Amino acid sequence: MNPSQKTGLRVKRSVLDRRLLIFPTKGNAVEKVLDNHQEEIFFSEEEKQALYKTVFNRRDVRGQFKADPIPDDVLSRVLYAAHHAPSVGFMQPWNFIVVRSDEVKKKVHTAFNKAHDEAAEMFESEKSEVYRKLKLEGILESPVNICITCDRSRTGPVVIGRTAIKTMDLYSSVCAVQNFWLAARAEGLGVGWVSIVKQQELRAALGIPKDIIPIAYLCVGYVSHFYKEPELKTAGWLDRMPLEDLVYFDQWENPSTAEKEPLIAKIIEDKDFSRSC
């Protein structure tokens, strides 16, 4: 039974008024309103748990890739997850360049090495030494690399929701990256985001025109194992911050309010939540 059958003509006036605004000149507005109502979709405790399990077990993978090919049905599903990310004004500014050519991968790898050497010089001597020894990419080992881009001129110059904040389209493509990453994790695929590469070199390697922004270059593949914790945490580079220190109320830096907040008490109580999933 679809929602219109269930609801019949007794549609709540408030809902109708709101939706009708969108179709001010169309005669069949009522029908369209009803069609877009979703049957109530609930998430069971197990389903919620599965979402959190994916979120908490996602890792930035650099060194555990296996050469096993990724079946097309798996990659298709993960790409659909990316394609269903939110996008400003529904502009869907992303493209997905699937890289399997060794020649192209090698070009990107060379660009990485160059940017990596330059980066090492930026750290102070002790940190620079540790930095040089970190494994930060799996470009050649992973069977598939995927570049997710942003076409800023897609759907024209004026975009709903991008008029005040011009970077919203870039953010949309980032949401596609995160959807991709989570779906990949649930499928047992590791993903590593390679950001130590200059955009103009990535463009040259992949033939990307100047007006397209490469947002993320991802290494994708099955892995021998996932790590329990982010590698930079285990390496002692940085620790995870306590969430309660990052939450403010009504105004930036409002700890006086925060101290008395039941939400803060709950966050502290839940500190091991990520480990329970």
Place this chain on the structure above:
Amino acid sequence: MNPSQKTGLRVKRSVLDRRLLIFPTKGNAVEKVLDNHQEEIFFSEEEKQALYKTVFNRRDVRGQFKADPIPDDVLSRVLYAAHHAPSVGFMQPWNFIVVRSDEVKKKVHTAFNKAHDEAAEMFESEKSEVYRKLKLEGILESPVNICITCDRSRTGPVVIGRTAIKTMDLYSSVCAVQNFWLAARAEGLGVGWVSIVKQQELRAALGIPKDIIPIAYLCVGYVSHFYKEPELKTAGWLDRMPLEDLVYFDQWENPSTAEKEPLIAKIIEDKDFSRSC
């Protein structure tokens, strides 16, 4: 049984070599290596399905908010999901400003109205009329607003992975937004991203200093219903693009290769995948 008990001393040399690089001067490297191995975590078909169900049923909610309060345990979990987003160099650049004050919300709402009026002028006459009638925010109706920010100077001036692409820290905060959004959907909470507001006015309303970037202003709350499809799609503003048109191989715009690609055939075959979840 933890992984080190299971593996004993017979650790694969390749794995050890790789991990040891990170602790070149520490005696207890082997132990640390083993500690960070994750017990193999698989996702059942049901768990994968739950992830896709969340991704495909997430909506940008503007008009269906109910005033019901959000329990602290739910908000705590959703914030933990956001806090476990990937971040460049593990810098975790985000903060979360939880807005419940009517006074603050009203200030943001006023800023929205101003930016919205300005935006309407940017569309051509016919589109402008439709634009003005769209419901694009739920600032006052939703019980909680949350601003997710990016502190670009967190962890110091040089950040692993941000040396070549300076916007990586902004992207990290966007990943936190997307994690928040998905966890909220699984919890039955609607989220709407309000981007039609100028950053300096958002800063003024929330007391955010100049060096902190407001990334997303989110309206959060339970809803009377979710829509089946994005509202801009139903309104006829734009349609969802076919995924197969957005996928290239090895180089930008490589349709000649794409036509022969089994992955493209699979993507076309899966066109109703999002509706099956």
